[in-house]
Amino acid sequence: MRDRNDVTAGHEVPEQRRILSVLVFSQILSGAGLAAGITVGALLAEEMLGSTGLAGVPSALFTAGAALGALGIGQICRRYGRRPGLALGYAVGALGSLGVVVAATLGSALLLFASLLVYGAGTATNLMARYAGADLASPERRGRAVSTVLFATTLGAVVGPNLVTWTGEVAHSWGIPRLAGPFLLAVAAFGSAAVALAALLRPDPLRLAEKLAATRATETGERTAEDTGDQPDAPPRRREVVIGTTVMILTQLVMIAVMTMTPVHMQAHGHDTQAAGLVIALHVGAMFLPSPLTGLLVDRVGRLWIAGASGLTLAAAGILAAVAPPHSVPALATALVLLGLGWNFGLVSGTAIVTDALPPARRASAQGLVDVGIALAGAAGGMSSGLVVVLGGYSTLALAGAVLALAVVPMVAWAARRPSHTEPAPATSPAEPEPE
Numbered sequence: 001m002r003d004r005n006d007v008t009a010g011h012e013v014p015e016q017r018r019i020l021s022v023l024v025f026s027q028i029l030s031g032a033g034l035a036a037g038i039t040v041g042a043l044l045a046e047e048m049l050g051s052t053g054l055a056g057v058p059s060a061l062f063t064a065g066a067a068l069g070a071l072g073i074g075q076i077c078r079r080y081g082r083r084p085g086l087a088l089g090y091a092v093g094a095l096g097s098l099g100v101v102v103a104a105t106l107g108s109a110l111l112l113f114a115s116l117l118v119y120g121a122g123t124a125t126n127l128m129a130r131y132a133g134a135d136l137a138s139p140e141r142r143g144r145a146v147s148t149v150l151f152a153t154t155l156g157a158v159v160g161p162n163l164v165t166w167t168g169e170v171a172h173s174w175g176i177p178r179l180a181g182p183f184l185l186a187v188a189a190f191g192s193a194a195v196a197l198a199a200l201l202r203p204d205p206l207r208l209a210e211k212l213a214a215t216r217a218t219e220t221g222e223r224t225a226e227d228t229g230d231q232p233d234a235p236p237r238r239r240e241v242v243i244g245t246t247v248m249i250l251t252q253l254v255m256i257a258v259m260t261m262t263p264v265h266m267q268a269h270g271h272d273t274q275a276a277g278l279v280i281a282l283h284v285g286a287m288f289l290p291s292p293l294t295g296l297l298v299d300r301v302g303r304l305w306i307a308g309a310s311g312l313t314l315a316a317a318g319i320l321a322a323v324a325p326p327h328s329v330p331a332l333a334t335a336l337v338l339l340g341l342g343w344n345f346g347l348v349s350g351t352a353i354v355t356d357a358l359p360p361a362r363r364a365s366a367q368g369l370v371d372v373g374i375a376l377a378g379a380a381g382g383m384s385s386g387l388v389v390v391l392g393g394y395s396t397l398a399l400a401g402a403v404l405a406l407a408v409v410p411m412v413a414w415a416a417r418r419p420s421h422t423e424p425a426p427a428t429s430p431a432e433p434e435p436e
Contacts, residue, residue: 013212015203016136020145022200023133024152026193027126030090031156032163033097033189034126035284036182040164041116042264042386043273044100044179048109058116060383063256065096065120066127067375073121073128074368081204082132083197085364086125090194093122097186101171104180119183122190124375126153130347131367134355135205136212140299143352147295150348154288156189164277179273209360237357243415244353245370247307249377250408251346254314254401257381257388258321258339259283262332264386265394269326279333286340294348303356304416306349311408313342318402322395335398342405 041058049057069089077085099115102108130149137145160182167181176184262283263276298306317338324331358366388397 012138012141013136013208015205015208016145019136019201019203019205020133020148022197023129023149025200026086026090026196027129027149027152028155029189029196030093030122030126030129030193031153031158031189031288032160033093033122033156033186033193034153035157035160035280036097036186040179040182040263040273042260043267043276044104044177045112046264047177047179048104048107048112057113057383057386060379060381061113061116062096062120062123063375063378063382065117065375066124067120067372067379068117069093069121069124070128070368070371070375072368073125074365074371077128077206077364077368082135082206082364083201083204086129086132086201087194087198089121089125089128090190090197093119093125094187094190094194096121097183097190100183101176101180101187104177104183105175119186120375122186124371125193127347127374128367128371130351131355131363132201132205134351135209135360135363139356142355143298143303143348144292144295146351146355147291147293147298147348150288150344151291152288154285154291157284157288158281160185160189160281160284162277162281165274168273206360206364209363213360239415240353240357241366241370243307243411244303244350244357245373246411247310247346247353247408248350248370248374250404251310251314251343251350252374253377253381254318254405255287255339255343255381256378257385258318258398258401259336260382261385261389261394261397262321262336265326265389266329266332271329275329279329279336282333283336283340286337287343288340290341290344291348294344298349298352303349303353304412306345307353308409308412308416310342310345310349311405311412313338313345314405314408315342315402317342318398318400318405321398322402326394346408 041062045058069092073085073089076088096115096118099118100112103111103115130146133145133149134142163185164182167185168178169181171181171184172178259280262279263273266276266279267273294306317335320338321332321335324335326332354367354370355363385397388400
């Protein structure tokens with residue numbers, strides 16, 4: 001029988017399977033709520049405010065709300081564990097979604113803006129759940145643990161945008177504007193995820209990880225886990241935290257900016273909301289569907305290699321979006337698929353780098369701060385995207401995103417040339433040299 005404390009040897013503790021199962025279930029539910037804002041948020045704002053230049057405001061608001069949510073959730077997780085932090089985050093997201101529906105019904109822009117801030121807590125929770133999947137994972141399987149949680153978001157996140165027309169009809173039959181329909185779905189999605197986590201996420205993965213790390217330290221009497229960041233009192237490896245965070249911030253900034261204005265760009269060239277929903281569904285699918293393969297590559301090929309690939313993929317997406325004929329749905333869809341894939345590479349690799357560098361006792365609060373930076377980057381991308389399109393056009397926005405994405409490559413190349421702990425040796429061949 002495996003030793004319950006033998007996480008660093010490449011084994012998984014028995015509780016990890018149950019924890020991942022519960023997280024997968026909750027992510028499937030919450031994925032539909034995540035899709036609402038990115039599919040119709042910009043269109044709803046444009047309809048209510050009558051300005052394309054302000055169409056990026058919803059994305060900026062709910063990503064700013066995600067920053068506040070990430071900070072609060074991180075602190076709650078640190079003090080009370082993952083279960084109450086994640087459950088509360090989804091509950092707040094459901095409340096914000098309901099507020100958006102009420103705001104659209106009343107035609108209140110002020111209530112819409114306030115509700116989108118609150119809705120952001122749900123999107124923050126959806127991303128922060130990936131850390132819970134990594135809490136009990138061995139270093140050699142952290143990439144796959146993170147990717148399993150992200151992959152689970154695929155079903156709801158892909159189905160959600162394709163329900164825009166149906167949810168719009170339901171909303172219209174209730175006297176609610178059609179574009180608020182997806183937020184009705186978000187109320188149910190986030191609310192259900194909150195209930196599932198509150199009831200089923202036992203034992204708490206962060207609390208158990210802290211307990212196991214302390215037990216290992218007591219039993220060995222030495223810093224046996226120093227190389228993996230699992231020693232409970234080990235200092236964080238700040239350079240690696242900065243590298244992983246920067247990768248995730250840049251990929252989030254580029255992805256949010258281009259994604260936010262794509263539905264507006266399509267509608268301006270004669271496409272209906274169903275076509276825009278299809279493109280966004282493919283994009284969201286690319287954000288999460290490749291996760292199992294990405295996690296395997298992060299664990300086997302190396303964190304830094306995949307981080308570099310994220311920059312190149314996002315750059316390719318920006319260039320294609322810039323040159324794609326505006327009337328071509330396949331061309332725009334291909335660009336958005338590459339955009340989602342590049343984001344996936346950056347998020348999984350960056351999360352693994354950051355988690356490797358943090359001991360369990362410091363993870364939750366530090367990870368919350370990391371996600372604050374990610375959310376603020378998304379807010380900046382969303383807020384600026386509409387203005388850039390008004391001043392220079394969609395192609396200018398896409399090319400600017402490509403240039404920013406390429407900044408990841410030299411940073412990762414520099415990090416790869418320096419001594420680092422970001423690449424644990426593969427579990428299958430511990431004697432092999434590291435890929436960098």
